[in-house]
Amino acid sequence: MAGVVGIDVGATKTVAIAMHAGKVLAAKKIPTSGGGFAKIIDAAAWLAKEISRGHAEKIGVCMAGQVEDGTVFLMPNRDLQGKFDVKKYLEKKTGADVRVGNDGQCFALAEWRMGAAIGCRDVLGITIGTGIGGGIISAMDAKNAGAAIRQRKMAAGAFGGGALLHGAHSQAGEIGHMKLFGRGIACPCGGHGCFERYCGGAGIEAQHFAATGIARSAKEIMEAKGTACECLAKNSASVLGIGLASLANIIDPEMIVLGGSLSEAYCRTPLFGIVKKSYQRECLPRLKSMKIVKAKLEHPSAVGAALLFEG
Numbered sequence: 001m002a003g004v005v006g007i008d009v010g011a012t013k014t015v016a017i018a019m020h021a022g023k024v025l026a027a028k029k030i031p032t033s034g035g036g037f038a039k040i041i042d043a044a045a046w047l048a049k050e051i052s053r054g055h056a057e058k059i060g061v062c063m064a065g066q067v068e069d070g071t072v073f074l075m076p077n078r079d080l081q082g083k084f085d086v087k088k089y090l091e092k093k094t095g096a097d098v099r100v101g102n103d104g105q106c107f108a109l110a111e112w113r114m115g116a117a118i119g120c121r122d123v124l125g126i127t128i129g130t131g132i133g134g135g136i137i138s139a140m141d142a143k144n145a146g147a148a149i150r151q152r153k154m155a156a157g158a159f160g161g162g163a164l165l166h167g168a169h170s171q172a173g174e175i176g177h178m179k180l181f182g183r184g185i186a187c188p189c190g191g192h193g194c195f196e197r198y199c200g201g202a203g204i205e206a207q208h209f210a211a212t213g214i215a216r217s218a219k220e221i222m223e224a225k226g227t228a229c230e231c232l233a234k235n236s237a238s239v240l241g242i243g244l245a246s247l248a249n250i251i252d253p254e255m256i257v258l259g260g261s262l263s264e265a266y267c268r269t270p271l272f273g274i275v276k277k278s279y280q281r282e283c284l285p286r287l288k289s290m291k292i293v294k295a296k297l298e299h300p301s302a303v304g305a306a307l308l309f310e311g
C-alpha cells in the first residue's frame with residue numbers, strides 16, 4: 001500500500017492513517033510510547049510501517065507540542081523539552097520523505113480541506129484532549145501579504161481562498177497557552193493561567209483532584225452527576241465559551257471547529273448550551289451568529305499530517 005501515512009502523536013495516544021488519492025484507507029491507534037522523544041518516534045515509525053505494510057513513501061507527523069522546521073522543542077503534557085529533529089531521525093529510520101507539523105494546525109488543515117469547514121476562508125480549529133491545540137486558516141489580506149504568503153494563498157486557492165497561518169516561529173494557533181487569568185494555575189509550558197489548565201483534560205483532572213482528593217478521568221468528570229463534577233464541568237464549559245469569544249474577537253472566523261477526545265462532552269447537552277451562551281455573552285455583537293461546530297473527520301490531525309505534503 002504505497003502512498004502517504006499521516007501520524008498524530010498526542011500526549012496519550014498515537015494515531016496513524018494511510019491515505020491515497022485523498023481517501024483514508026486504514027487507521028490504527030496505539031498508546032503514545034513512554035520515555036523520551038526518540039522512543040515516541042520509534043513507536044510512530046513502527047506504526048507507519050504497520051499501516052503501510054512497509055511501503056510508506058511519505059510520512060507526515062504532527063505532534064502535541066512546539067514544532068519548527070521538523071524539530072520538536074516541547075511536549076508540555078508529556079513533560080518533555082529539549083530539541084529533537086523528528087524529520088531527520090524518522091527519515092533515517094524509515095527511508096521515507098518526512099514532514100512534521102503541530103497537531104492543532106494539522107487538525108485545522110484537515111477539517112478545512114476535507115471536513116466541517118470545506119469552502120470557508122477563515123476558520124479556527126480547536127482540539128481539546130489532554131491539552132488544547134489550535135490552528136488558524138486565514139484568507140489574509142493579499143494586498144499586504146508577503147510573497148511567501150501570497151504563494152501559499154494561491155496554492156490554497158482551490159480550497160476557498162484561505163491558507164494555514166504558520167507564524168514567525170511556526171507557533172500560530174497555540175491557543176492552549178492563551179492566558180485567561182493573571183497569576184492563574186501553573187502550566188507545564190512555564191506560564192500561568194493558560195486556557196488548557198481550565199478546559200483541557202489534564203487541567204480538569206488536576207482541578208478535580210485538588211478539590212476532592214479523588215483521581216478521575218476528565219471524561220468521567222464531564223459526564224458524572226456528582227455535585228463537584230457537575231460544577232467543574234459547567235465552569236469549564238463557561239470558561240471555554242469565554243476563550244472562544246476572545247479568539248473570535250481577534251481572528252473573526254466564519255466558524256470554529258471543535259475536535260479532540262473531550263470535544264464530544266463539550267458538544268453535548270447541557271454543556272454545549274453553556275459554551276454557546278458564554279460565547280455569545282462575551283463576543284463582539286457582529287460575531288454572535290458565528291458557528292461553533294463539531295469536527296467531521298474521524299482522525300483529523302492524522303489526516304492533516306498527511307496533507308502536509310499538499311502545500
Ligand SMILES: [Zn+2]
Binds near residue numbers: 189
Ligand atoms: Zn501553558
